[in-house]
Amino acid sequence: MSRPKIRMADHSIDARRLLCPMPVIRLQGAVSKAISGETIEIVCTDPGTRSDIPAWCRVHQHEIVDQREIEDEFRFIVLKS
């Protein structure tokens, strides 16, 4: 069975090696500059982002439209509400 196709995002953030809460702060900054309906991809290595990125999205009512773990990286695509 083929892997689900990886979505392309409107904006991209490389948050590898950053420890929480820096990935969340980077995402917060990118979301504030994006317009409603745009997507932001963030790639992280801190395992804490598995809970923190979704939590931040929930409290600000943004949607995670794609989330996957590839080796030691955590990749999210967030849709700005």
Add this chain to the structure above:
Amino acid sequence: MTDSTPKAVSLISGGLDSMLATRVIMDQGVHVEGINFFTGFCVEGHTHAIRKHDQKKQKRNNALWVAEQLGIKLHIIDIVEEYKSVLLNPRHGYGANLNPCLDCKIFMVNKAREWMAENAFDFIITGEVIGQRPKSQKRKTMPIIAEESGADDRLLRPLCAHYLPETLPERKGWVERDKLFGFTGRSRKPQMNLARDMGLEDYAQPAGGCCFLTDASYSAKLADMWQNRGEKTYDLDDIMLLKVGRHLRPRPHFKMIIAREDGENRYLEGYRKQFTHMFATSHPGAFALVEGTEFSAQDADLAARVLARFGKGRDAETVTVKIVPQNGVAHEITVPPMPENEISRDWYV
């Protein structure tokens, strides 16, 4: 929320007090949003995030978790650069370690005041309790924080408001003073009882430290770094590295940061372009960064022997160590591991 609904910004640390203070004000019909400041010194599970054997431990940002429990937005603000002025020159001095708690609180309330003004909010909430903390939460420091932050009577401490003068939100009728509290002292019982009454059963450990600067071991490493640089400066990488590995200073002019396990090895390897670094090639073992102004061949020999002590080759006759100078040519040397009793306790920072 209507246009006339009062709006408050709450300093959310992730602990119980700020959670309760926020909920007390939300229950009075005020629209509340949270703000949380990242200084770089915040205890946010960085050690767990780095260390491989801790990777499966549940990790969460407590401030975000609190915001989600309360159903409020949380704005996390990076103040790493601006915070330097607080830590390097605290007007009110340090606490037991390098913790400038009173200046820190003044700074954060001031930042919240700026945020309040920019976002058309009306007042600020903190979870402060008189007598809770020896440096910053005393009866005499409460007015200092309000005054020096510029927040003045727009700063409301719901948990100890009965011991403080009436604030603007109370005078305006946005909140009822009778529904605020008069908690004092170090006991956590009143807060725990209030949490129970509010149906809050899960919260971060009460009175847990939330800042590395209150930690004696961390402060000693920071002081050592400043002393050996000859000036009080730092950047985010410096303060993160102080949280990782064993720090040994075998000679006054250089320090080694030696990984304790695979996760730390990988983390320190990320700094290999910025530091002289070394690792054993003949045996599995630790990766180490070397920080210092000079690093002679004699120093390299000493450092290699120390490093060999912390790897699988510790009992071998010799261990081969690759040394990669920051601005030089990599080379290998073969050394006998240093016997444990020759590694002076004084070398540990």
